[in-house]
Amino acid sequence: MLIFVWSTNDHYVIFHLHIPSSPLCHFIESFIYYKGFQPTHSLDRFLPDGKVNIVIDLADAPQFIYDNDTLEEIQACRYVWFSGIRNNCITIPSGRDSEMFIINFHKGKAYPFVQMPLHELTDTVVDGNLVLTNEILHLREQLLALPAVPQKFAYVEKYLKRHFGSRLEPNRCIDFAVSRILQLPDQLTIEEISRKVGYSHKHFIQLFRENVGLTPKAFLKVIRFQKAIREIEALQKVSWSRVALESGYYDQAHFINDFKNFSGFTPTQYLAMKNGQLNYIPVA
Template identity: 45%
Template sequence: MNFHLHQPSGFLAQFIESIVYFDKYSPTHDVEQMLPDGYQDLVIDLTDQPKYIFDNHSLLVKQKCSEAWLSGTRTSLITIDAGGTDSSMMVVRFKHGAAFHFTQFPITEVKDQVLDSDLIFGDKIKILRSDIKTASLVSDKIDTVERFLEQQLLPEEIPSAVTFAVEAIKSNPSTQTIEWVASKTGYSQKHFINLFKKHLGITPKGFQKIQRFQKVVLEIDSTCQINWTQLSLDCGYYDQAHFINEFKAFSGYSPKQYLTVKGPLINYIPVR
């Protein structure tokens, strides 16, 4: 497998978290689950094999994805095709609140959905995919994607109120933080919530819950001996019942079950 992680520089760096390219990927499992993290991703499949989304419980096929698609903000895990044999993709991860500046429509419309990217970008995405496949060097493939993103990008920054709220909530994902942030933006509560939803696809409270959940996932990944009671308190949950219920709502598993099924990568569960 060849794997390349690229982080853009310059103006584009304000909007793009990363651009990942890989090829010759043949996992030993067929199906995997990804946990919600609050991001949106543009996925460009460079093979001719369609990929599938499955029901989280029955594992029956729910949706077929071909060529390129946009994965919106998720509030629960998603069960997807692991890639098959010799998988190759380019994945653009937008920073929190940035996808709107490329799609130019409210991200709420793709919350918990995967949308064919030609419905958003038209034929330009097909041309981009062809140009990526034609480029021989990985650096040229990435340059091609960056040029496309620069052409799509609205010539304005993410609203400062959104950026401020995202960073504040990520650093301290508590309900008190949301109330404090809303009071600091200068907007009415209703206007602030609508602005946040427009750029992130979910409410500030919904984002706070996901970031609190992500804090738990990071702690589980980095801790050998877990004190569940202390962990739940440290991450801002009222009690054990609150912690377990919210964890299951996002992951589909209890915290202890998650320990037995999680994969080597964070937010990743190999299924079969």
């Protein structure tokens, strides 16, 4: 378990990260608990990253989703919510005054936990009980009752194994396709993957969309965009043509177009606004 506790402006920020044991670790990247975060800004633009997560809010006040353009409140979220894979950016609270427990799934690996096609949840945030039954609200109640963070992590592991243990079987076709896209987003075509998994192109696309939430082509575009984001973070002096080439784009024009579609900003605007937190851009 990774633990950070630091003091800023006379208050403490607590951040715990825990990687669950097998077999959960093959599907879940991490559990995160944080409390006391006090950023100077109030809203973040969150960029598509290929992930799905469950957010358990341990505070009582609702959190809101905001219109990307007007920044007006458009949706209230309370207690537990399921955030589907994204093909578009979303504007959310910056985390100020929050106490959160977050279950982060590996990219393309949420399918054992959701009893509906994942494309029905794409670009949506829905109440957790609509996806995971009312039991998820009981889980929140237990987390509130447990005083220590390691106890919270242990309880969630036990809960997930008890409720989903029989479903934790890999989908080898989907896992192979997702793995190849993650490894070589700048080199692959969907036709190549489809041939290797042994399904017809049409059936492969349908299977991938139901289990991941996006078509293979759309998922590949998100992962290429993410590769570009990491390139930008790593470079001290950014060459947009280099970023475009190394991220797998045909040319700089395609790169700029995709970047603006995913983030709402041009690459130059993003560079000026970013604050060191990958995929989060302060907007208000």
